[in-house]
């Protein structure tokens with residue numbers, strides 16, 4: 136029986152690579168995307184079917200609680216309870232601290248953290264009710280452990296995601312559902328495309344990463360998939376850093 140997997144924000148980037156990775160095992164993959172990104176989501180769906188999987192495309196802005204509830208209802212109606220939930224969707228509009236207004240603060244919090252809370256609550260409730268074991272794997276960041284001068288709003292959400300997984304590991308562990316966070320380092324995706332037009336910053340990242348390269352979405356997708364495997368069943372409440380060694384490279 137193929138597994139049912141939801142990857143939030145899987146129209147592009149790490150989410151797309153993760154959805155495609157699960158597609159390769161023949162999984163049924165829910166591709167969640169925000170309004171305006173249907174074309175990108177279709178490309179993800181193509182990768183899933185190329186790999187032998189099946190997709191269900193669901194539009195939902197995770198900042199909208201009603202949209203999250205509609206997504207849960209649609210997925211449960213079509214495919215029942217999930218086996219694996221990957222909370223991946225995230226935004227990082229780089230901004231100096233004194234220029235962050237309440238609207239921007241709330242938007243980042245709502246998409247990155249409140250969205251993950253709402254999605255996890257809606258989907259694990261069904262898993263618990265059906266007595267179905269599974270996995271929650273949330274994409275946090277190295278930014279949960281460090282700061283960023285233009286990422287004050289963002290880093291707090293990433294620390295929040297890691298914390299959410301720790302508490303839910305306690306709540307859901309007894310139901311056979313493990314909860315862990317994956318913490319990518321610097322990965323080449325749209326989220327940092329503009330920021331990395333700053334050549335000095337890009338050089339700094341390249342030099343700080345001991346394996347000698349910026350990460351690619353597949354570097355993270357592969358680890359997320361590993362955490363969904365039976366061999367990872369005793370991992371619960373952990374932060375799994377995937378950064379090529381960038382964090383430890385102080386001097």
Ligand SMILES: NC(=O)C1=CN([C@@H]2O[C@H](COP(=O)(O)OP(=O)(O)OC[C@H]3O[C@@H](n4cnc5c(N)ncnc54)[C@H](O)[C@@H]3O)[C@@H](O)[C@H]2O)C=CC1
Nearest residue numbers: 144146147148149196197224225276319321322324325326
């Ligand atoms: N690229 C990097 O260096 C790092 C990325 N991350 C995290 O990885 C996750 C994925 O980001 P990337 O693939 O890098 O960036 P990306 O910009 O390529 O992808 C972001 C994804 O989130 C989706 N999304 C955005 N707003 C949404 C909303 N309101 N509702 C539903 N989906 C929405 C987008 O459609 C897109 O598929 C994010 O949580 C990000 O914080 C963490 C550490 C490093």
Ligand SMILES: C[C@H](O)[C@@H]1OC(=O)[C@H](O)[C@@H]1O
Nearest residue numbers: 227276277278320326327
């Ligand atoms: C968006 C950034 O380039 C990227 O995101 C993170 O979470 C990392 O800390 C990098 O700053």
